Amino acid sequence: MIDVKHARANADRLKEIVRLRKVDPAKADVDRWLALDDERRRLQWDIDQVNSEKKKIAALGRSDPDSARRKGQELRERSRELEAEMGAVIREWTALMDWFPNLIDPGMPEGAGPEDNVEECAWIPGRGYLDSAQLGRGDHSAEFMPPRPIHAGGEEFAPRHYTELGEMLGGVDTLQGGKVSGSRFAYLLGDVALMQMAIHRLLTDELVRRGYTPMVPPLLVRERALYGTSHFPEGRDQVYEIKTHNVEEPIPLFLVGSSEPTNFSYFMDRTLEESELPFRVFAATPCFRSEAGSWGKDVKGIKRVHQFDKIEMNAVCTPGQSDGVYAEFSEMNEWLMQQLALPYRIVDKCTGDAGYLASYRQRDVEVWMSGSGEFMEVMTDTNTSDYQARRLKIRYRGGDGNLRHCHTVNDTGCAMGRMLIAILDNYQQADGSVRVPDVLRETMRKDRLTPKRTEVER
RNA sequence: GGAGGAAUGGCCGAGCGGUCGAAGGCGGUGGUCUUGAAAACCACUGUGCCGGAAACGGCACCGGGGGUUCGAAUCCCUCUUCCUCCGCCA
Structure with missing residues (x-):
């Protein structure tokens, strides 16, 4: 608010x-x-x-x-x-x-929708950043991105869609997921599941090294936590509500769609010391989303599912620090993308596409799917200034003794499912196998994922 | 699940239905004293809303909500949380 x-x-x-x-x-x-x-x-x-x-x-x-x-x-x-x-x-x-949006950063680009987002940078493994002249609005940089699977070597072949690769590898099972839980649920298994664990390890090691506090939060929360981060009332239809029976307190609980609400709620109604800010945390949790409104969109595969794992980075800080943290999170995002040697761009979200009401400034990291020739959103970095802190009553005592609202900044550390998709797509080989990114090889103890089946039976 | 007890300001802890935003202590800030520090002494020391340029003034808040009353921190109901004992489970 x-x-x-x-x-x-x-x-x-x-x-x-x-x-x-x-x-x-x-x-x-x-x-x-x-x-x-x-x-x-x-x-x-x-x-x-x-x-x-x-x-x-x-x-x-x-x-x-x-x-x-x-x-x-x-x-x-x-x-x-x-x-x-x-x-x-x-x-x-x-x-x-409750429906008033946050103020907006004077630098936020004006625009109607995704076509007006401004490309901040684009990076290609082995080549580095694109020139600023190659950047623009909308999908301007797409024509300069790699036209074929970038880690496939010189051989010519028709790239496979990641859903096909996942099935061939025996690592993504949406059929059985559908039988057990319904559409938009999947099992990951074998090397693909192992790869998720390896990415998890890579990122958490780095976050701990950089001084972020690990957090294991509750995933079922009361309404106030979701209201506090402004996921309510606006995004209420995206959230699973649990009708609680057989519990001490028969009030509704909600499954978080991101650990952001539950992580920030750790600080609600508290007054922090200026000296402990910025307070950076990260959490690796499942996320649950109803996807109401996008039924029929991305129905195949695991790009858009009801449950996925995500590492989330959150910071509570002073008003003077939030711009810096916003930049720091972005740098962390780039670190991971470059470690995994995935092509990507970062877009500065325009007023018409800047996410939820709390956004003061927002940018997305979009991985380039060199096999299928499109960008896919994998991370969102958001400075919400004091909007969430006001609702959650997170304050700090400044050096002058006065109480002020904190600022909150949040960013996706890694959306696991989509990162796996991006790796399958970019690291696919002509024979349907998938190279393991160098940085994951030691943890996974292998350098290649090999198909269990040569083609998918349909 | 059963039986009791408790919840007061940053912390501890008093508080007969009326002058209680609330004693006292600790902590914090400023001052006196001192070459400096400590001790001692003095003063100040919650948050929010409204009005005001400001000084300042008004109102609300004693776990949350409701009630009784001319008047509630104090009485009643209810919820939540915590503690003790019994039971059950891991």
Whole structure:
């Protein structure tokens, strides 16, 4: 949520941001909110006056209980009416404000959708960064990216789709996953499962080396955790709700779609010391997503599934630190992509495509699938400034002794399923085998994944 | 699952239904004293909202919610959390 006073004083800018971020103007109705805000303040003033009277009457009660009783009863009635009125106003006022997007970084590109995202950089293993002239908006750099599987050597062949490779290797089983759990569920097994573990090891070692605090969080959370990071109310339809029975407390719990809400909620209602900021954590957890609204999209394979594993990086920091952490996370993303020798680009997300309401600035890392000739999103780095910290009440005491809201920054360390897809695609060989990226060979104790079947039976 | 007890400010800990935002202590900040430090002494020391340029003023908050009352930290109901004992499970 944004600062109430700021919203009131900068209503025109807020309306503009609602438009730029493509938020439903009926849900984030700024004019209605302003009217309610006036109402709220008027009522608060009235309530304060009545309470002040009540206090005086209470004192009078010692000397003259009878007249105090008479006046006091009237005041109590008045007070109850005002409180009821206030309750209704606050409910609507809050509901509108829940849909106000965060302020946006002055540097965030303006645009309508993904076609207006700005390419920050693009990198190709063995070649390095593209020239800035080769970058642009939308998919400008695509024509400069490798046209065929980049780790396949010189031999000419028709690249296989990763879903086919996964099945041939006997490492991705969506059929049995579907039988056990339904569509968009899969088993990973054998070398592909092993490869996920190796990536996990590679990244966690590095994060620990860099001083990030490992965290194993709860995955079933109460509503407030998801509200706090602004995954609610906006993304409510993306989340699995668990109807809890046979438990102590029969309230709904929700399966997290990312460990971000549960990781940041570790800090909620807390006041941190400035000296311990930035506080960086990472967690490796399963993530659960309903994918409502994209049924029928990416139905094959494991690109878009209801459950996947992800390493998430989160930081709680001061306002002065968030830009730096945002850059640091991006650098961490590039480190992993380069370690795995995968071609990628980074795009600066435009106002029309900048993700959830909390975004102040956001960039995506997209791996280049050299086998299938397309980019695929694998990481999202987001500076949410104080938006989430406000909702979660995460504050710090500054050197001057004053309390301020922290900033929060989050980034995907590694989305496992998609990273595996990217490796299968980029490291595929003519015979359907897949080379193991150099950096994973020692952990996996092998340098090649070999097909169990030469072709997929369908 | 059963039986008890508890929840007060950064921490510890008082608090007969009325003048309690709340004693006292610890911690913290500033000052006096000292060459410096310690000790001692003095003062200040919660958060949020509203009004105000500010000084300052008003209101709310004693685990959460509701109730009784002219008036609630104090009484009642309820929820949550923690502790002790019994049982069960790992």
